[in-house]
Amino acid sequence: MIVLLAAVVILASINSLESNEKKKNSVIMSFGFSRSTCLKLNLIEWFVTASITAVGAILGTYIAGLLIYQSQFSLTYKPDFVWLFLTLLIILSLTTTLGVYASRNSLKSSVRQLLSGT
16 A cells, blocks of 8 residues: 555656656757666666665664564564565665656657747
8 A cells, every 4th residue: 555655656746747857858958968868867866766765764664673672572673684675676676667657758858848938
């Protein structure tokens, strides 16, 4: 359920900021970069965004587990770091893929559209 809600939030934020994305990509293309370069920049942008959220989620889970185990059960919390790393990779790949896929429409803009919009 949380994954579906996160996907809805990502898609809603992309739809609400689509005009700004088109302008950003048009400005980048006006410097002579190709659409593939803009796609790579979007990939980097979404990967950084996914990294921040994924690391925050993993650290938050780790700290919450540590505190709950200590305060409620008087045990030491020993998570499986392989599972945490795999979860991190899954979050990174899904968020980056969803973000790049959804923001592909903003790459259909051109410099002429940017100039006519101002």
